[in-house]
Amino acid sequence: MNTETLRRHWSEGKTSYNIFLTIPSPWTAELITHSGWETFTIDMQHGLMTFDATLAMLQAAAPTGATPFIRLPWNDPAITMKVLDAGAAGVICPMINTAEDVERFVAACRYPPMGYRSYGPIRAKHHTEGNYFAEANEQVLAFAMIETADAVANLEKIAAVRGLDGLFIGPFDLSVSLGLDRIADFSDPGLNEVFQRVLERCAEHDLLSGVFTSKVEDAEKVAEMGFNLVTCGDDSSILEQAVKGRREELG
Ligand code: 3PY
Ligand code: MG
Numbered sequence: 001m002n003t004e005t006l007r008r009h010w011s012e013g014k015t016s017y018n019i020f021l022t023i024p025s026p027w028t029a030e031l032i033t034h035s036g037w038e039t040f041t042i043d044m045q046h047g048l049m050t051f052d053a054t055l056a057m058l059q060a061a062a063p064t065g066a067t068p069f070i071r072l073p074w075n076d077p078a079i080t081m082k083v084l085d086a087g088a089a090g091v092i093c094p095m096i097n098t099a100e101d102v103e104r105f106v107a108a109c110r111y112p113p114m115g116y117r118s119y120g121p122i123r124a125k126h127h128t129e130g131n132y133f134a135e136a137n138e139q140v141l142a143f144a145m146i147e148t149a150d151a152v153a154n155l156e157k158i159a160a161v162r163g164l165d166g167l168f169i170g171p172f173d174l175s176v177s178l179g180l181d182r183i184a185d186f187s188d189p190g191l192n193e194v195f196q197r198v199l200e201r202c203a204e205h206d207l208l209s210g211v212f213t214s215k216v217e218d219a220e221k222v223a224e225m226g227f228n229l230v231t232c233g234d235d236s237s238i239l240e241q242a243v244k245g246r247r248e249e250l251g
Pocket of ligand 1: 147169170171172173174212
């Protein structure tokens, strides 16, 4: 669960690439984390995960040392605490709209007095070098997703909540919510304005910055802009493209 290496990497101004896992399979988790991805995110929101699949995937990926993030299905303290107990090093919470949403999310990630996380790190304590309880409040990475017009309007207050580690942009929902002509078009000025505003708030409040992308060129663009955690696609889409391409090659 140790996120120190990752934090050191980011403090040196480097980007960490990430991939979303949507297929509920320990084998794909094992295969992907053996393929050089230093961080991965099990997607419990749009991915096809049950909690059982999530646990098995964390177990399958553990020997590689890749840092496990989980995208929560919703801002629900029960599942937030459960995935942290299961060994998630970081959690990404979708559809954060207000500072109150962030407070609810962050407090579920932190033990008292910082928050109200319940004690019981059943698996997590076996996956940390030191004392899990003593280190968890510092180590667990809590990212709030910025993916609605409301979140953009409330960005200042959202970024100012104590205990939050980072902001993570969801360009698909954001494009829908802002009513942009094209979805997740990284050349859209409206989207780029949000990217800049998020980077500015992150610099101001000492927060980490992240973005979901689905294309290599978009991932490279946001890495160049200075985002810390850059997701580049998910296993289902990559598999789909590869198998379609292979079939087409055969004519
Ligand atoms: C979005 O872009 O809306 C996302 O949630 C990425 O997974
Ligand atoms: Mg989204």
